[in-house]
Amino acid sequence: MNPATLVGTWQLVARADRDAASGEPIAEPSLGADPVGFLVYDSAGRVHAQIMSRRRGGDPGAITAPAVANNVAHLGGYYAYFGRYELDVANARVLHHIEGSLLPADVGRTLWRRFRLIDADTIALEFEPGGESDPSRVRALVWKRVAR
Numbered sequence: 001m002n003p004a005t006l007v008g009t010w011q012l013v014a015r016a017d018r019d020a021a022s023g024e025p026i027a028e029p030s031l032g033a034d035p036v037g038f039l040v041y042d043s044a045g046r047v048h049a050q051i052m053s054r055r056r057g058g059d060p061g062a063i064t065a066p067a068v069a070n071n072v073a074h075l076g077g078y079y080a081y082f083g084r085y086e087l088d089v090a091n092a093r094v095l096h097h098i099e100g101s102l103l104p105a106d107v108g109r110t111l112w113r114r115f116r117l118i119d120a121d122t123i124a125l126e127f128e129p130g131g132e133s134d135p136s137r138v139r140a141l142v143w144k145r146v147a148r
Helices: none
Strands: 008-019 036-041 046-052 063-065 078-088 093-101 110-119 122-127 137-147
Touching: none
Parallel strands: none
Antiparallel strands: 008 036, 008 137, 036 046, 046 078, 078 093, 093 110, 110 122, 122 137
16 A cells, blocks of 8 residues: 555544454444544644544543553543554554644554555544454444545
């Protein structure tokens, strides 16, 4: 994959968690089954991501999902971060090196995502939120490019 393939603004069109062994869906209550979001990769190697539950409510300062090995924390059904990205073509992964985040504890972390092109303007990113030490849950996000 050419790194330029990722460059653009991507809108979230689907997000689902599933049990890695059975493939059965698993509910993720922090953001719900149909969150909204955008992911931007630029040609200088910068990334920023924002995802929000469509039904935010309650305490906007409450941690609604704690950070785990390969996923950032959610605050009030929302998360956002920015930093650098690098493409690991050999392993079909993109790494997000977090430089700034909604939650300060996420700064300095590196998240990895497997990538798969569905078509020229649709990409799937998949990962285990618990990291390699907890591969029981797999999260898949499908993004549609809305701008180059």
